[in-house]
Amino acid sequence: TERKREVESQLATPLAQRQRKLDRPPMKSFLVSSGDEEEGAALVPPQEDGEAPRKVVVDGGKAADPAVERLSPSSPSTATTTKKPWWKASLLSPTKGAVGLVIGGLVVLTLLAGARWIDLDASFLRGTGSGTGSTTSRRWRHPPRRQRSSPPVPIPFSCGNGTSSSSTPLCRRPRGGMPPPAASPSPAAPERPVQPPPPSCPDYFRHIHSDLEPWREKGISREAVERGQPNAAFRLTVVSGRAYVETYHRVFQTRDLFTQWGIAQLLARYPGRVPDLDLMFNCEDMPELRAADYPDTSAAPPLFRYCKDGTSVEVLFPDWSFWGWPEVNIRPWGPLMKEIAKENARLPWPDREPYAFWKGNRGVSEARRDLFRCSNDSAAGKDWNARLFALDWGVANRNGFKGSNLAEQCRYRYKIYVQGRSWSVSEKYILACDSPMLAIDTPFEDFFSRGLVAGRHYWPVDPKDKCRAVKFAVDWGNAHPALAQRMGKEGSGFAREEMSMDYVYDYMLHVLTQYAALLRYKPTVPENAVELCPESMACSAQGRDREFMMESREMYVAGYEPCTLPPPFTAEEEREMAAREEDVRRKVVKMKGR
Template identity: 65%
Template sequence: MKNFNPAAVEEERAAMVPPPPAAREEIVDDPPAEHQPSPSSATKPCWKTTTSSGAGVVIGTLMFLALLVGTNWIHHDAGYYSFHPVTDGGSFSRHGRATGRTRSSTAPLVHIPFSCGNDTSSPSLCRRRASPPAPSPSPSSSSSSQKQYSPGVPPPWCPDYFRHIHADMEPWRPTGITRDAVERARPSAEFRLVVVSGRAYVEKYRPSFQRRDILTQWGILQLLARYPDRVPDVDIMFGTGDVPVLRAADYPDHSTAPPLFRYCKDGTELAILWPDWSFWGWPEVNVRPWGALMEDFVRENGRLSWPDREPYAFWKGNPDVSPVRRDLFRCNNDSAAGKEWNVRAFKQDWNAAHRNGFRDSDLAKQCRYRYKIYVQGRAWSVSEKYILACDSPMLAIDTPFQDFFTRGLVAGKHYWPIDPARKCAAIKFAVDWGNAHPGQARRMGEEGSGFAREEMGMDYVYEYMLHVLTQYSALLRYKPTVPEKAVEVCVESMACPRRGREREFMMESRERYVAGRELCTLPPPFTTEEVREMAVRDEQVRSKLLQMEEGH
């Protein structure tokens, strides 16, 4: 690789910025036609650029190109967007992040009761739970993160990644979902969860790794408590593993595939994506629930400003779960061989971490580097949200796997894409460029952490969950009933018998108050043209990055 020359980069400005096409003013409310490409079925990395329209893609891409050449000719807010409904379809404008929520001082809070008592048997606890909630005496006593809409203000549109809910449901839209189709997903599921009249019942089929199943069910119970009488009756099969299990190629008629809820998928799989268990905590590795941990990130980011951080790209984790991670260690600094790739990669020994009380594993305290590397595990990795939250640009090594929120990340705005085939050189170039253009690099870090903080806060996580279940329920062609071997679960039956860190995290992530506002409005699905434009623009960004790396 040639020596990095910032001045030469400046000279590429005119050649790098493509002319924008005309903006599209309409959004089609109907889902894409059958057999047309969709975000869920297209075989492409999860880090592909995603915005709400062709114009949105152009602006997001232009912003990235502007960052690359170190100019300030695009205001950093230009990459934001929000939807606005209109009659007979919809239109959008890009002039703000997902609409903020302000608490109404007059809105009453309804407390969610919780009591273990002396009897910790599941049936007794769940029967007690049926008592009606009592109103809170004072709005100021709320410890919930919920925000309410001001009186007279309609709910805003949900963040852009909610649009992929339509694509997840698309295989079953022509025919609906039968009981037989759900039960055919059993070989791929760890548990079945049924909601009937606001109560949850679980039939367990096989053990999940660690407590993935327990904390996933805990999250659904929080949803039921937060939105009483709002969660529809559903019958879902849930797979808690990492790797794809239901390949689209095995179902030429996608409507015959059994519907399965999972944490991630790639472009070859049919699955309905759901927030992973760690949003409610990961007790085995001492990772706190997302809402509380995000507050830690905000504090730590304020303590160490970006210019004072170490000017390298950092990664720490378990390299034994995938060849991609093991290969990353080739990029570590090797002073003896004269290799400096600007990477600082460290192996995480979880057994040793457990023995020393996780003193060296505080995620919020790992933000002392200017750049953070994201690399997949066996499939996706829950670490992506923690990496985003650091205020440091995320250098994301391309992966075919996606989870529910990464489908809303925009290359060059929220992260810097890294080609795995040339990861060492690509990371070195990204770090060298960022250190030479600190204002633009810092802005990218702030965009990523802003997305994590504002567009995937727990308010939106729960709203995403409820929108998914509402869309799924509308496709069921039968009335869900409680399976013969299912056991009722409720907040008390799950939390009261538990001890230690697991109980602590459940209490920390427990919803205290009923949601006091309407859901954000689910945006329409992507059109086929929008999907095509996103893929084209993403490829242009990556192609230009390669040209820049090869030229310096």
């Protein structure tokens, strides 16, 4: 009885308190070297309860559990994580009773007395704390997949005579025309099964609220929209389910064309769901509308664009490359993601080159030119663990960018992300490689990068000390392969699941719906606007433009509801996230300085 009371007392004492009482340091995993166990392990947090156990491959080809390791350097074996902690599963089992309690307690005492616990505390990261029960915890779980209705409803598409081009746009018609009525269901059609409620959208959707906050109270007038015309490439109007575009000026390559193609696909995918709206769209790199120029931010013209920084008031929207970038031979995101996944499986992480890789146009920004100070210099005896390749844009362009297959660039254990003129569309391709992304900090962000968590999806790199920071990250990752692989898997999991085209379209639908709700006037079609539809765009396109349009064309109407838009972040949540991001960077600096 006395022994049982002692066991129960031990189990009721928090683990950290028991460690302090025993005055024993945390157990060192073979993944974490002396001196950085708390910071290093915490950068890549363990799995949450409820997640399926995952295995990763470490050097030597042995499987290792990425969440819990109770191994010493001299005993390389594996352990498997269960849904509940092993001691909790034993003690709460109705069939074990007091026996389970005693046995579990004895094992706890044995481990405490004869071993040291690994510290995988990640509570300083977003969503892993236990104090507030904040909704930010959703960012640690990939949203579930959704099932289409059965049978799927095809989206009609025809170029008429079947030729590859058409001299007359197929969608130009009187502006008073209404969309065709929806087909009535057949009386004999079987009753559809009840669909489960849609999942909550990924947490980066919550920034839609903050993007639109300047106009939340007073709404958006027609005059406010038209004040954005000097900064816009085109004006998009949706009336009665049809899209119309008025073009103001040419943009670089086909950014506007493929952005508009994506909008046409959204309307086909979610017919009747996009409300009437009127907006201005900017296709350039650099943010232009500064909050400092508008003491009353509601007076700023609402302008849609691809990226922003902390000083601008624009509304973010997915960039054109999700539907393809024909000029540089980058396929649409959906099929390219599948190709990258095959390459990842073909070349496992331990077999990749143990360096950090970057390839691109170094001439577009000082940040990229400065990165080349980190190039390997054998003659000077300097090796920063970086393998950097400058792309000759002229030569690559003449060659049709045939040597720039992004799926074949996952041959290195680490990938560097550095901004272009502002943000860079390369970030999603870098994330998808199963290799940790070493992201050089930048103030620029696009719609999804606001959901990336430092220390989980990527390793943050200080731009003021990038060479030493890259070298340290590579050395640390090579010394702790399971943790490095876990970070790579988290990044690619975010790209594959939370950035799937399903969620790209849902983001577009939600931001347009929320924006339309703020309009204080009824949109009408501008006099010089041209109607958009898939046929009018693809049937007249040629070459890679047409190829990528056909490859990214939506074939079926979405047979399910879009994900549910979460509420905006509270001020407390924003402070908490900022503090935790800063804490990760502080710990990286501390580790590097040892």
